[in-house]
Amino acid sequence: MTAVLERPAKARAKDKVDPIPWWLKLIGAVVAVYFILPTLFVIPMSFSEATTFQFPPRGFSLRLYQNFFTNPVWLDALKNSVLVALLASVLATVVGTAAALGLHSLRGRPARFARTLLMISIVTPAIVIAVAIYISFLQWRLVGTFGGFVLAHAAIGVPFVLVSVTSALGGFDPKLLRASASLGAPPLRTFVNVTVPLIARGIVTGAVFAFVTSFDEVVIALFLRSPTLQTLPVQMYNSVTVEIDPTIAASSSVVVTAVTTICLVLQFVRKGR
Numbered sequence: 001m002t003a004v005l006e007r008p009a010k011a012r013a014k015d016k017v018d019p020i021p022w023w024l025k026l027i028g029a030v031v032a033v034y035f036i037l038p039t040l041f042v043i044p045m046s047f048s049e050a051t052t053f054q055f056p057p058r059g060f061s062l063r064l065y066q067n068f069f070t071n072p073v074w075l076d077a078l079k080n081s082v083l084v085a086l087l088a089s090v091l092a093t094v095v096g097t098a099a100a101l102g103l104h105s106l107r108g109r110p111a112r113f114a115r116t117l118l119m120i121s122i123v124t125p126a127i128v129i130a131v132a133i134y135i136s137f138l139q140w141r142l143v144g145t146f147g148g149f150v151l152a153h154a155a156i157g158v159p160f161v162l163v164s165v166t167s168a169l170g171g172f173d174p175k176l177l178r179a180s181a182s183l184g185a186p187p188l189r190t191f192v193n194v195t196v197p198l199i200a201r202g203i204v205t206g207a208v209f210a211f212v213t214s215f216d217e218v219v220i221a222l223f224l225r226s227p228t229l230q231t232l233p234v235q236m237y238n239s240v241t242v243e244i245d246p247t248i249a250a251s252s253s254v255v256v257t258a259v260t261t262i263c264l265v266l267q268f269v270r271k272g273r
Helices: 002-014 022-045 063-070 072-104 109-123 126-140 146-169 175-182 187-216 219-224 232-241 247-272
Strands: none
Touching: 022 247, 063 072, 063 247, 072 109, 072 146, 072 187, 072 232, 072 247, 109 146, 126 146, 126 219, 146 187, 146 219, 175 187, 187 232, 187 247, 219 232, 232 247
């Protein structure tokens, strides 16, 4: 009796059609290899004994990493990038989350216009944004200042937070807010105890994207830099244009490893929850 019942199930399992065709999987694999390929060149070069760029690497040495973690120029650039990215991501998260919550309750053309206006920096060429920011910051005397870097990088990080939080709000039930208010909770407590936990995944994702965008940004940083203040991407750019410094291989490996670790940790935390 059991065998008779199991046969149709097995037959249906064999006849099940894969929703993803093989050619689409192949394209995905090719794209993945294309993005990973530069890393396969850079990381081995960071352990080379050569004093210039050379592949395949010659010998094995930690000299480039030693130079990266002991050279004050590289360390100051790394510190500036981390601090700017942290503050810019916090500011972008606050502004982007507030904008997403405000636009979520709006309908019609004003909401679409405001959303388009906030998202326009994603499709605008980086050089255009950099020139606009440079001209504005010259008048406000923010060029070459730490606050100027934070404001500029926060501005380009807001759209990523807006997209992430807006996506999280797609499954948000507004009845929960009315239920919380009916139980006597003030608006601030409702926001902290009801709204934030339900959209926390979108907020964290947007904050990570804003941090990575700021940490990796180089075009605006080239316009805003000063002799005493520059970020790690600018220093990496100088190491291959102004001077031939293979330390960029070690710095690139550190950045790739750090960003990959952050993304993997977030994935594991999300699956654990």
